[in-house]
Amino acid sequence: xSQRVALGFHGAVIRASNVSMAAVxxxxxxxxxxRKRSRGEIVLGFGPEIFVVIRKxxxxxxxxxxxxxxxxxxxxxxxxxxxxxxxxxxxMRGLASGVVLEVREFRxxxxxxxxxxxxxGD
Amino acid sequence: xxxxxxLERRDPNGHRQAGPFGAVLLDLDGCLIDSNDAHAEAxxxxxxxxxxxxxxxxxxxxxxxGGKELLRDFVTPAEHYFLGAAMGExxxxxxxxxxxxxxxxxxxxxxxxxxxLRAGLKVVIASSADRRVxxxxxxxxxxxxxxxxxxxxxxxxxxxxFEDVFQLAIDRFRLxxxxxxxxxxxxxxVAAAHQIGVPCIALRSxxxxxxxxxEADARFDDLDDLWRNGRGLFA
Numbered sequence: 001x002s003q004r005v006a007l008g009f010h011g012a013v014i015r016a017s018n019v020s021m022a023a024v025x026x027x028x029x030x031x032x033x034x035r036k037r038s039r040g041e042i043v044l045g046f047g048p049e050i051f052v053v054i055r056k057x058x059x060x061x062x063x064x065x066x067x068x069x070x071x072x073x074x075x076x077x078x079x080x081x082x083x084x085x086x087x088x089x090x091x092m093r094g095l096a097s098g099v100v101l102e103v104r105e106f107r108x109x110x111x112x113x114x115x116x117x118x119x120x121g122d
Numbered sequence: 123x124x125x126x127x128x129l130e131r132r133d134p135n136g137h138r139q140a141g142p143f144g145a146v147l148l149d150l151d152g153c154l155i156d157s158n159d160a161h162a163e164a165x166x167x168x169x170x171x172x173x174x175x176x177x178x179x180x181x182x183x184x185x186x187x188g189g190k191e192l193l194r195d196f197v198t199p200a201e202h203y204f205l206g207a208a209m210g211e212x213x214x215x216x217x218x219x220x221x222x223x224x225x226x227x228x229x230x231x232x233x234x235x236x237x238x239l240r241a242g243l244k245v246v247i248a249s250s251a252d253r254r255v256x257x258x259x260x261x262x263x264x265x266x267x268x269x270x271x272x273x274x275x276x277x278x279x280x281x282x283x284f285e286d287v288f289q290l291a292i293d294r295f296r297l298x299x300x301x302x303x304x305x306x307x308x309x310x311x312v313a314a315a316h317q318i319g320v321p322c323i324a325l326r327s328x329x330x331x332x333x334x335x336x337e338a339d340a341r342f343d344d345l346d347d348l349w350r351n352g353r354g355l356f357a
Binding site for chain 2: 007008010046047048049050071073088089106107108109110115116117
């Protein structure tokens with residue numbers, strides 16, 4: 001494979017005024033459980049494969065989509081491979097139409113913060 | 123002990139063609155090297171790194187499938203789609219770094235391959251394993267230069283139990299006119315070969331229960347047994 005191929009969007013970061021309320025709505029819509037809850041941020045998902053981060057909107061920011069994460073294959077054979085990240089990928093970030101676009105090729109196991117919490121093989 | 127009453131080649135239209143066979147599509151793991159347990163351990167290790175606790179004993183009977191096929195029973199569709207390739211990379215790394223050193227060739231297996239080649243047979247290693255794993259094994263066996271060739275999972279989109287690995291070996295090394303026979307240790311070898319009308323001889327050396335190899339066209343204990351007791355099957 002000599003070029004990057006998009007597999008699909010696998011993650012999003014959403015800015016919201018009411019983080020808890022937004023997390024409930026997004027969890028209901030996607031079926032993703034709360035994975036991590038910290039001050040001003042709730043992470044939904046099982047692992048790095050599909051996730052939604054709800055983040056408290058900051059002064060001067062508008063609520064809405066802040067980041068989209070796109071999974072690709074084929075990057076490893078390109079000159080620009082990106083840098084290793086905590087999700088287990090090589091990734092590159094850029095701004096596209098006001099949204100941060102993070103392009104990632106999964107290549108290794110995720111770091112502890114992103115490792116799947118539910119145990120078992122089913 | 124051997125059993126090869128039903129051994130015959132079928133063309134794509136299902137017509138029977140008797141041996142002898144002039145080419146061998148030979149699986150690697152479980153046929154030439156005693157590596158199936160090590161791969162099960164490596165997969166268990168790899169899945170644990172993704173937060174999945176799957177004992178090697180549950181993975182053992184899936185060894186022989188390509189990585190993405192093996193994973194289907196143990197991860198969600200989303201994990202399979204987005205992380206399947208990475209899980210395969212981690213398994214290969216774990217195998218090579220932690221488990222490969224304990225893998226040993228089966229007694230006399232490499233010698234049998236050399237005898238097959240001396241007898242004029244074409245012998246292609248048709249494996250679903252990662253290319254690095256195949257190359258390491260062939261170095262261990264000192265067979266790399268002697269073989270007609272080899273294929274690996276890297277050469278095809280769909281590994282065993284799909285037929286792609288065997289079909290590629292037949293096409294790449296022009297074996298179609300030589301009456302090829304597949305030799306493998308798992309039901310996935312049998313399924314892959316039969317999809318393209320190639321008979322499959324199963325070897326029990328891979329540790330699969332006999333009932334799982336019932337669809338094979340013949341069964342032998344190992345490669346040495348095949349060559350000693352099934353020599354007449356080959357040209």
